Amino acid sequence: MNDLFTDEIVRAENLKKTFTLSRKQQRVEKTTSTRKVAVDGLSFSAYRGEIFGLLGPNGAGKTTTLRMLSTLIKPDEGDAYIMGHSVLKDPQKVRDCIGFLTSELKLEGFFTPDYLFDFFGAMHGVEKTVLASRKKELFGRFGIGAFSQVKVSDLSTGMKQKVSLVISIVHDPDVVIFDEPTNGLDVLTAKVVTDFLGELKNMGKSILLSTHIFSLVEKLCDRVGVIIDGKMAECGALSDLCGGKSLEERFFEIYRGIKGDIL
Amino acid sequence: MKLLALMKKEFHRFFHDPRLIVTILLPGIVIFLLYNVIGSLVNTQEKYDYKVYVAGDAAYAQVIKAAVEADGSGSTVELVFAAEEEGKAAVQKGEASALLVFSENFTPAAGSSVQIWYGGSDESLSFYNLATAVLQGIAQANTFSVEGHSFEPEENFAKMFIAGLLPFLVVTFVFSACMSVTLESVAGEKERGTLATILATSVKRSHIALGKVIPLSCISAIGAASSFCGVVFSLPKLMGADLTVLGGYGFGSYVLLFLLILSFVPLIVSAIATVSTLSRSVKEASGYTSVVMILVMLVSIVSMVVTQMGDWVIAVPVLNAVVFMGKILGGELAVWQSLASVAANLVYTVLLVWLISRMLSSERVMFGK
Numbered sequence: 001m002n003d004l005f006t007d008e009i010v011r012a013e014n015l016k017k018t019f020t021l022s023r024k025q026q027r028v029e030k031t032t033s034t035r036k037v038a039v040d041g042l043s044f045s046a047y048r049g050e051i052f053g054l055l056g057p058n059g060a061g062k063t064t065t066l067r068m069l070s071t072l073i074k075p076d077e078g079d080a081y082i083m084g085h086s087v088l089k090d091p092q093k094v095r096d097c098i099g100f101l102t103s104e105l106k107l108e109g110f111f112t113p114d115y116l117f118d119f120f121g122a123m124h125g126v127e128k129t130v131l132a133s134r135k136k137e138l139f140g141r142f143g144i145g146a147f148s149q150v151k152v153s154d155l156s157t158g159m160k161q162k163v164s165l166v167i168s169i170v171h172d173p174d175v176v177i178f179d180e181p182t183n184g185l186d187v188l189t190a191k192v193v194t195d196f197l198g199e200l201k202n203m204g205k206s207i208l209l210s211t212h213i214f215s216l217v218e219k220l221c222d223r224v225g226v227i228i229d230g231k232m233a234e235c236g237a238l239s240d241l242c243g244g245k246s247l248e249e250r251f252f253e254i255y256r257g258i259k260g261d262i263l
Numbered sequence: 264m265k266l267l268a269l270m271k272k273e274f275h276r277f278f279h280d281p282r283l284i285v286t287i288l289l290p291g292i293v294i295f296l297l298y299n300v301i302g303s304l305v306n307t308q309e310k311y312d313y314k315v316y317v318a319g320d321a322a323y324a325q326v327i328k329a330a331v332e333a334d335g336s337g338s339t340v341e342l343v344f345a346a347e348e349e350g351k352a353a354v355q356k357g358e359a360s361a362l363l364v365f366s367e368n369f370t371p372a373a374g375s376s377v378q379i380w381y382g383g384s385d386e387s388l389s390f391y392n393l394a395t396a397v398l399q400g401i402a403q404a405n406t407f408s409v410e411g412h413s414f415e416p417e418e419n420f421a422k423m424f425i426a427g428l429l430p431f432l433v434v435t436f437v438f439s440a441c442m443s444v445t446l447e448s449v450a451g452e453k454e455r456g457t458l459a460t461i462l463a464t465s466v467k468r469s470h471i472a473l474g475k476v477i478p479l480s481c482i483s484a485i486g487a488a489s490s491f492c493g494v495v496f497s498l499p500k501l502m503g504a505d506l507t508v509l510g511g512y513g514f515g516s517y518v519l520l521f522l523l524i525l526s527f528v529p530l531i532v533s534a535i536a537t538v539s540t541l542s543r544s545v546k547e548a549s550g551y552t553s554v555v556m557i558l559v560m561l562v563s564i565v566s567m568v569v570t571q572m573g574d575w576v577i578a579v580p581v582l583n584a585v586v587f588m589g590k591i592l593g594g595e596l597a598v599w600q601s602l603a604s605v606a607a608n609l610v611y612t613v614l615l616v617w618l619i620s621r622m623l624s625s626e627r628v629m630f631g632k
Contacts, residue, residue: 070463073626095465105463106456110276122268123464167460 007048009175009206010069014078015042017064017230038064040230041078046208046223048174051201053221054210055251061230062210063102066179069208070100082175096124101168102179109153113144113163116152117170124171131170138166142192158189165193169200176200178209182216194220214248226251228258265466269474273448277482286443287482290436291489298497310337311386314358316350317342319365323377323401327363330397331390340390354380360390375407383413430588431563432494433487433524434581438559440486441531442552445479449539450548453629462629472619475536476612480529487528516591519601523591526608527584531559533615540622543631577603580611 017039021029029036039061046052054062067073069080071091079086085093107116117139121131139145142162147155152163161184169176181197182190197207197220211217217224218238224247225235233254234241242250277283313331317324321344328340343350343359350362362380369375377398381391391411398409452458461471535552542548559581566572566585577583583604590597622628 067630072459072463073630092465092467095463100463104456105460107460108276108452108455108457110280111272115275119268119272120460120464123265123461123466125265125465 008045009048010046010052010080010082010208012042012044012065012069012078012080015039015065015068015075015080016077017061017068017073018076037230039068039075042227042230042232043078044225044232044235046206048206049201049204050222051197051207051209051220053217053224054208054227055212055214055217055224055247056210056227057212057255060227062212062227063179064230065227066100066102066177066208066210070098070177071095072100096171097173098175098177099169099171099173100177100179101164101181103183104179105164105168107152107160107164107167109151112149112151113139113155113166114148116163116167117148120167121170126171134170134172138169141196142166157184158186161185161189162192165196174205176205176207178207180211181209182211182213214246214251218247226254228255233258266470266474269461269466269470270478273475273478273482276448277444277478283444287440287486288489290439290486291491291493294490294493295497298494311339311360311389313338313340313360313386313390314353315340315342315390316353316359316362317344317365318347318350318362319367320369323365323369323371324363326401327394327397331393334393351380354382354387357382357384360384360387361394363394369407371401371407373407376410377407378410378412380412428567429494429592430585431567433491433588434527434559434563434585436490436494437483437487437524437528438531438556440490441479441483441528441535442556443486444482445475445532445535446539446545446548446552448479449475449536450542450545453540453542454544458623459629462623467620468623469616469620471623472536472616476529476533476616476619479536480532483532484525484528487524515596515598519591519596519598520588522605523584523588523601526605526612527581529612530580530608530615533612533619537615537619537622540619541628574600577607580608583607 016037018035018037021031021034021036025036026032026034042061042065044052054065056062064073068075068087069082071087071094074088079088081087082094083097085097087094111119114135117135118131121134126134139148142165144159144162144166147159152160155163165181168178176197178197181193185193194216197209200207201220209216209220221238223235223237224241226233226241238247241247245253277287315324315328321342324342324344328342331338331340343353345353347362347364350359350364353359354362360381362378364378364380366374366376369377379391379394379398381387391413395409395411401407449458458471462468534555535548538551538555539545539548542551562579562582563585566582566589572586576586577600583600587597587601587604591601
């Protein structure tokens with residue numbers, strides 16, 4: 001563990017999540033089993049002021065893990081603590097101190113970014129004066145002011161992602177959880193998002209992100225957990241985990257060690 | 264504050280979308296226009312040879328005769344001048360369409376009056392409506408009074424029609440208004456993933472449920488009121504039913520009617536919101552809601568056919584409102600039964616809101632594939 005990060009903000013303890021497969025899903029997964037273990041005894045910690053990345057292929061359990069941490073779904077076994085609050089026992093307090101961004105959470109196309117920012121500010125109980133100052137700051141930072149009165153349905157994908165991003169942190173949360181933050185974005189918007197994650201880190205926020213993009217992890221993350229088949233294959237500081245190799249090289253080394261061939 | 268913001272969002276969504284406003288108000292306007300057109304077509308085909316007894320002033324009886332014969336239907340009016348009692352006997356026996364009784368020394372001024380005695384036949388009712396329209400037209404400029412007297416007061420057509428059909432129509436309109444706004448707002452939001460975004464915030468699930476049910480009930484009530492007005496104002500043209508019968512109900516009747524309608528609007532919104540929360544898409548929710556609609560319609564129709572039901576009906580949602588609306592419109596002021604029905608419907612609504620809150624917390628319901 002990096003000595004700089006000692007204040008534990010997120011602790012996942014033996015998280016387990018199993019889903020029931022429909023017949024269609026069974027065909028896709030090429031299995032006759034009706035159950036799929038998405039996350040299998042996952043444990044890790046994230047610390048104040050660091051960016052922790054969950055790296056893994058599609059279907060490894062990254063998104064399920066982040067959804068459990070953000071209290072959208074409940075773990076079958078184990079528990080997780082965000083700033084000391086249990087996701088099982090205190091989900092409301094957990095939601096108060098996190099900002100969660102995932103492509104699954106959408107914004108209603110009928111409303112404008114301006115209206116939605118105020119609405120979600122109210123949902124988090126942000127005071128009006130604080131909300132106005134946050135809006136000015138974040139809309140200015142992301143250039144949303146130019147289209148703040150345009151309906152979300154009329155915005156481009158990049159614009160929508162910017163709006164989703166600022167809305168997810170409207171309440172200035174201490175912990176930011178982003179699921180595949182740059183997926184589907186053009187290079188310019190992706191850079192704006194990655195730069196902002198760096199800024200949040202410098203502000204002392206703790207950031208958890210999931211991705212399958214090696215360069216994003218190398219650029220942003222202080223520590224990384226490699227998830228394969230719902231299990232934590234490796235976890236540690238990026239430099240320790242790579243051991244002088246590139247992340248891509250090291251990842252496939254770990255992958256082959258567990259799964260054998262890539263195909 | 265959070266509940267208020269959720270409610271304001273629903274109102275904002277509705278009142279800032281002209282298409283939604285049109286969707287909710289249009290049925291009432293269409294019903295009014297359609298029923299009037301149908302009424303005009305039906306009425307123009309009716310041709311009667313009225314036999315009308317007249318007691319008193321002859322001049323105004325001739326005015327009525329001329330006006331009725333000039334309505335384009337080809338009807339004729341035969342006036343028989345006779346004593347009041349003789350006329351009443353003829354109408355009661357069905358030998359005459361109606362009896363016009365003009366007060367002594369009738370002049371179209373205050374203090375004078377015209378009584379129209381009529382029976383229960385279509386012909387009799389038709390003349391009564393036509394004569395009333397003519398006399399009220401004259402009375403608008405003057406101030407004499409026009410009184411209608413049916414020989415079948417217990418089976419007053421207009422009142423019977425209103426008492427029998429109106430509760431069913433109210434339920435139908437309330438249901439369609441609730442359906443048009445609730446499906447989109449609940450199942451639509453779930454399908455689009457925007458409900459999940461709200462679930463990721465720290466707002467209580469019960470507030471999300473209330474934040475849907477309260478504003479959607481208000482909006483549905485507007486839609487239902489629009490359809491209701493469409494029907495009521497087209498009754499005279501469509502069925503020949505006299506709107507003045509509505510003025511015959513007391514203040515207490517209107518308060519009870521209002522409370523009964525007010526109690527089952529949120530109940531139906533909650534029921535549709537419940538199936539919408541359970542569904543994965545608007546299409547699926549529409550399917551489930553159709554089943555609920557059939558049940559509600561059946562219950563309403565049963566209440567029209569079965570007239571004698573015990574007080575147990577208070578415990579049956581929707582049916583209680585339909586039955587007691589019918590009783591109130593029929594002239595029976597069932598106070599405690601109506602109030603108990605209102606309370607029962609509110610309890611069911613609270614239970615459904617609680618159920619929606621539970622479903623919003625359920626991972627299987629909200630995120631199950």
